Amino acid sequence: MTPGSSHPDILIVGGGLLGCASAWHLARRGLRVALVEQSQVNAGASGQNAGSLHFQIERRFLEQGEEAASDAARIVSLNRLAIAEWQGLEDMLGRGLDIAMHGGLMVAETEAEMALLAFKVARENALGLPTRLLDADELRARAPCLSPHLAGAAWLAEEGHANPRILAGAFAQQAAREGAVIACGARLTGLAMQADGQYRATIEGLDGLGEVTTPRVLLASGHWSARLAGLLGLNLPLYPVPLMMNVTERGEQVLPFLVQHVGQRLSMKQSEDGNFLIGGGWPSRFRRRADGLPDLDRPGEIVEANLLGNLAVAARVMPGLAARSLLRSWTGTTCISADQLPLVGEVGKAPGLFVAAGGSLFTLGPVLARLLAQTIVDGRPADELALFLPDRFAHLNAFAVLP
């Protein structure tokens, strides 16, 4: 860190998509930003994810029954904003980001799944998202590489995918150009609120500059955010979810769409380079620490049954996949909130402490970072964030003691 960054206007903890995008928006608006990342930019979930831009209501929201699904459908308002955000992103950042928004299909194999899709499409349409139901024939005409046995699909023209390998780095680069200080190999190990309301942060791994005093801290630290809030004695309703992903060798381009499944965990797409990426939320398993507790700091290990399960669904939906070779499987840890909706904004109990985590934040990261930056600069929550503020869980911190 450079001299002067020991008293930034805001300290951002985490160099994933949320941290880097927020750093850029805030630096552009004139704040002195210092970002600390314990490892490297994009080393967490932001660089390990499937890169799906899914704007339809996700399957995980439909798993818990109709009432929960209707509740969670509120996410659609955010998804609509995210579509516009992605459409303008390359212009905004002034570079290519391998964004492909050629449409997305959420397929169904059975009549029961078709009924679930119809329910979902009706909810989405009512909320202004133009999804459309395709029957089996329409689906086959649109995506001949998929199985002829599929019952149909929900179609959304704006869905697609982008390259998670480059997005966070692109934001970081722009942020640095706007004057943000980005320190890698720098880990937040201590956080306290002083009597004057300022935060004092201890950073390990910075040569000679371990203490930062700042009026604002943003925890954009993925699933680590909950533990870091613990440094202040605060609770955040976030939990880590270890997942796995698979990639095949390259092949000729046959699948321009994002493919998901309404009844099974599946996300599938073909990258610009021709590889098929197969995921969709199949869990991996945390390794154990010496004391027997799960090791949250290391990537999970592959659960063989889930690897096979994931590939089986994918090959059922797209039979041609069976002939492709699996190149690599990897694991990464994402972060989900207690009600599955993102947690973005100021923590009421600790003025100046902000958080941004929870959910499919590759898709939603760019728009959430912009709204969060607006919130921080304006000093009041952006209207669009009303549903996602951390204080919907204010009761978790009813007993917290701060200066």
Added chain:
Amino acid sequence: MNASMSYDVAIVGGGPAGMAAAERTIGAGLSTCLIDEQPRLGGQILRQPPPGFAVTGWQSGRLYRAARALLARVERLDAFDFRAGHAVLGVGAGHAEEGGFALSVQPLATGGVERIDARRVIVAGGCYDMPVAFPGWTLPGVMSAGAVQTLLKSPQVLPGGRIALFGTHPLMIVLAEQILAAGGEVAGVHFAQPRRAMLAALGPRLPGVLRAWRPLLEGARGLANLRQAGVPVHFGSAIVRAEGGDALEAITLLRAGGRERVACDVAAMCYGFLPQSDLVRQVGAAVRWAPGPGGWETLCDEGMRSSLPGLYVAGETAGVAGSDVAMLRGALAGVTLACDAGALDEVEGARVAAALRARIARLAPFTAMLRELADPQAYLPEPELETLVCRCEDVSARALDAAIAACAEGDDGFGASAVKLRCRAGMGLCQGRSCEHAVIRRIARASGREAAQVAGFTARFPARAVPIAELLERDAPAR
């Protein structure tokens, strides 16, 4: 998953190290499964010709006598399972309650993927030729010494008419003799290091080295044989580029006297060997960058235990040291494991282990001398900016440098994985085996670090690319 088999010990690799380990674990009465992707036992140096195929003079050299004797002993054992032609794709945690390991194994002939459960695992995966990217290295005809050696022992017999050898490793002398014996023509042996550098490595260690005099003698005898056969052997002769249209036509070498163009159909590089440690890294055991040529050797204690309980290493996977040391380390791993499993009396085990360690120590001066004498670090040819460094994903040195520069912005501790994410080097079919070394060296140079300080690619399942259909040839998957 096809029916899972359960063993006390699974040994990956049927080379000198794996065979020696198996001999000990079987001797201690442990149920043992030895797995190798090759069709026959023997590993790299004893790679046997396919059954029924006669090659004259196959590994007749005195150097391989001990290994051949071991092979003969192990082939007579019948109390164990040898899974020939089975590739191990991954080593993972075994049953939640019982512990141990689960190996995903692909029978190459029939397809499908099987699971083998074992309480303990020894990884003895050997080593592979260090790949080096230089202008023209992707031309058909440019290959590794190992590839030439494999071809020599197979029905194809000779890959080309005129074969040129270049690099820094004395194995070139052995290989040249093998080519001659098989009726091929050697267009020259080119050591990049000057003769005096080799002598300097030899000199101070001579007394210790002389205790392992046989390989030296064989080397000197080999050189004399080559001279007699009219094969030019040059020192201080470093390759600059390989040239040709659709295939290799010649290599250009730089020497004190100027440039020389040597016409050849095959050019084989031999800069040394890298430990085969993909499985060990995949399961999360600690490794370190090897001295000399580099590559990741597995950290182990004096009983060949890796940093993971129940996982042992043997042979070149634990550090490249030649077949004699590989055999001794294999035996040591087997003995330690048998003691840990309670199948061998502690006192007896300790006595045998101490004797094995003493023999390894006697070979250490020779191993160290060879490593120094063959050290390629100062003599590696350089790629040009347009030379492909990752040939699977067509990543040029220029693109690699750009990715390294981008990673270096704001971060000086980045590793090979970060660079791979940016430019795709290492994302292809070979799983990064052929470019990781070059990527690490380039990162080290660009960021003023030692190669040992640069983290490598993250090793992932599967160790070899596998068709999805084969993985799915199992009973109903979980939902």
